[in-house]
Amino acid sequence: MATTSGKLTDLETLEEEEGEDKRQQQPTSCCQPTTEDSGMKAKSWSLCLPEPVLDDVNQQLGILKDSFMRQNVDKDQEIEELQRHLYQGHQKLEKLECDLDKQLVFLRQQKGRLANTVPQSRTNIFQWRINDWAREVSDAKFAASASTSSERKALSSPVLTVADGYHCFLKLFPNGKRSCDNGYVSLFFYLTAGQHDHLLSWPFSYSCEISIVNYGDDAKSLCRKVPGPTKSGYQDCWKRPRHTNPGAGSNDFASHQQLVSLTRNNSLLVRLSVEC
Numbered sequence: 001m002a003t004t005s006g007k008l009t010d011l012e013t014l015e016e017e018e019g020e021d022k023r024q025q026q027p028t029s030c031c032q033p034t035t036e037d038s039g040m041k042a043k044s045w046s047l048c049l050p051e052p053v054l055d056d057v058n059q060q061l062g063i064l065k066d067s068f069m070r071q072n073v074d075k076d077q078e079i080e081e082l083q084r085h086l087y088q089g090h091q092k093l094e095k096l097e098c099d100l101d102k103q104l105v106f107l108r109q110q111k112g113r114l115a116n117t118v119p120q121s122r123t124n125i126f127q128w129r130i131n132d133w134a135r136e137v138s139d140a141k142f143a144a145s146a147s148t149s150s151e152r153k154a155l156s157s158p159v160l161t162v163a164d165g166y167h168c169f170l171k172l173f174p175n176g177k178r179s180c181d182n183g184y185v186s187l188f189f190y191l192t193a194g195q196h197d198h199l200l201s202w203p204f205s206y207s208c209e210i211s212i213v214n215y216g217d218d219a220k221s222l223c224r225k226v227p228g229p230t231k232s233g234y235q236d237c238w239k240r241p242r243h244t245n246p247g248a249g250s251n252d253f254a255s256h257q258q259l260v261s262l263t264r265n266n267s268l269l270v271r272l273s274v275e276c
Contacts, residue, residue, distance in 0.1 A: 140175035163276035167194035188247030
């Protein structure tokens with residue numbers, strides 16, 4: 001029995017030596033567990049890579065980081081641009097609202113004024129002086145004889161504002177508007193577009209009178225009523241103008257002979273009266 005026990009002991013010793021040799025021959029892994037002591041289970045792993053590989057990994061990580069940062073910067077710029085457009089749009093909207101409020105206030109004021117005002121007849125009177133009248137007539141006659149077209153010489157007054165906002169002017173043809181009107185003065189009233197036309201009533205319905213004034217005696221002035229919107233053929237003259245309406249007036253307002261007694265110091269005085 002003693003001999004058998006000794007053989008078992010030798011066999012165990014031999015197995016332990018072979019096991020130790022095998023452990024020494026096993027390749028060492030680059031990833032080895034780290035422990036706080038030999039009696040505890042491994043809690044973390046340390047990565048053991050060659051230096052060139054680590055450099056390459058760090059370089060790739062740096063490239064990815066830069067790309068990510070650039071994308072963030074681009075997104076920030078897009079967000080700032082959108083915010084700027086939104087701010088500008090908000091400002092425009094505020095301005096439109098402010099303009100609309102002003103228009104509403106104006107309309108309310110006009111409505112209140114019209115509601116509280118007793119209608120009263122009043123006359124707007126405007127005078128237009130034409131100097132060097134003899135030369136104007138002479139030039140018109142010469143132009144009529146020399147021109148082969150139907151274009152006739154005409155004089156226009158400044159644009160006038162009548163009856164609380166309507167824009168108009170007078171046009172005078174010193175030697176007539178048509179060739180058959182030679183020797184006469186043609187005189188017309190025109191409505192033209194104004195900035196407050198959308199607030200006014202149309203068609204224009206006020207009574208107008210054009211006069212060539214006698215300087216010495218107003219009772220002897222030549223006066224003509226302008227045909228109104230109810231007269232056939234004149235409706236287009238009094239509608240809301242897009243630019244300038246056709247004129248309403250007279251082709252043979254006065255002859256050159258009649259005007260001799262109405263001029264003073266070679267000037268002619270034309271008057272427009274609007275009852276409103």
